[in-house]
Amino acid sequence: MSYPIKGEHLHKHFKKQVVLDDVSLTLQEGEIYGLIGPSGSGKTTLVRILLGLEKADSGKIELFERRPTLNAFRSLGYMAQSDALYNELSAYQNLEFFASIQGMHGKEKKQRILEVAKAVDLDQHLQKNVSNFSGGMKRRLSLAAALVHSPRLYLLDEPTVGLDPVIRRKLWTLFHYLKGKGATIIVTTHVMDEVAQCDRVGLLSTGRIIAEGAPKALTAQYGVSTVEDIFIAIEKEADGN
Numbered sequence: 001m002s003y004p005i006k007g008e009h010l011h012k013h014f015k016k017q018v019v020l021d022d023v024s025l026t027l028q029e030g031e032i033y034g035l036i037g038p039s040g041s042g043k044t045t046l047v048r049i050l051l052g053l054e055k056a057d058s059g060k061i062e063l064f065e066r067r068p069t070l071n072a073f074r075s076l077g078y079m080a081q082s083d084a085l086y087n088e089l090s091a092y093q094n095l096e097f098f099a100s101i102q103g104m105h106g107k108e109k110k111q112r113i114l115e116v117a118k119a120v121d122l123d124q125h126l127q128k129n130v131s132n133f134s135g136g137m138k139r140r141l142s143l144a145a146a147l148v149h150s151p152r153l154y155l156l157d158e159p160t161v162g163l164d165p166v167i168r169r170k171l172w173t174l175f176h177y178l179k180g181k182g183a184t185i186i187v188t189t190h191v192m193d194e195v196a197q198c199d200r201v202g203l204l205s206t207g208r209i210i211a212e213g214a215p216k217a218l219t220a221q222y223g224v225s226t227v228e229d230i231f232i233a234i235e236k237e238a239d240g241n
């Protein structure tokens with residue numbers, strides 16, 4: 001089985017704070033991997049290290065079974081927690097920008113922009129300036145920007161935050177569709193019904209992945225009925241309760 005991304009023995013600290021303490025994870029091709037953990041447990045830091053946006057103090061990353069190059073990092077589909085969009089441009093122009101830096105042009109670019117806009121339900125709003133978008137519309141546009149070049153690997157940092165349940169469900173249908181096409185997805189989330197939709201989940205706490213596996217296998221391992229119960233137990237432990 002090939003693996004699109006692998007992090008080995010990753011360590012990271014900010015000043016005196018140890019954020020990642022020997023984290024290793026390997027994603028399998030075509031899986032949706034949910035990264036969960038208490039707020040501040042290092043999920044975003046881990047994702048940013050896997051993306052090459054942050055440097056680990058030590059440890060190793062492989063992308064598509066190779067030492068990553070800048071181009072390999074750039075080819076990934078990344079959706080950050082805060083939207084990195086150009087407010088003064090239209091949604092179409094934003095997507096055009098992201099498609100262009102991925103080397104797309106001409107008819108193919110235009111067609112793909114329309115496709116991804118439709119996938120996130122923004123095809124009727126492409127000519128609007130992003131400054132007039134709601135928070136949820138901006139999230140969806142950020143996701144469309146991450147999809148535009150059809151990457152094989154997506155790193156999505158809380159992609160559904162602030163979205164209504166109908167749109168959230170639509171986006172998860174889209175994630176499953178992408179998976180069906182062979183893409184691999186790592187997604188951070190606090191939403192437990194999303195966790196249940198992941199093939200595997202990694203629980204990050206105090207800088208370590210303390211448990212990893214299919215949601216059902218994990219709940220069985222912890223003797224609880226939902227992943228939420230594991231999560232709550234971890235938070236209590238972190239608070240010293």
Ligand SMILES: Nc1ncnc2c1ncn2[C@@H]1O[C@H](COP(=O)(O)OP(=O)(O)OP(=O)(O)O)[C@@H](O)[C@H]1O
Pocket residue numbers: 014015019037038039040041042043044045046
């Ligand atoms: N650039 C930075 N400089 C200093 N500290 C940082 C920096 N980035 C993150 N941290 C700290 O590292 C810890 C982990 O942050 P991170 O954003 O990775 O957590 P998270 O699990 O993604 O949290 P959330 O679920 O709230 O998004 C936090 O205590 C945060 O304050």
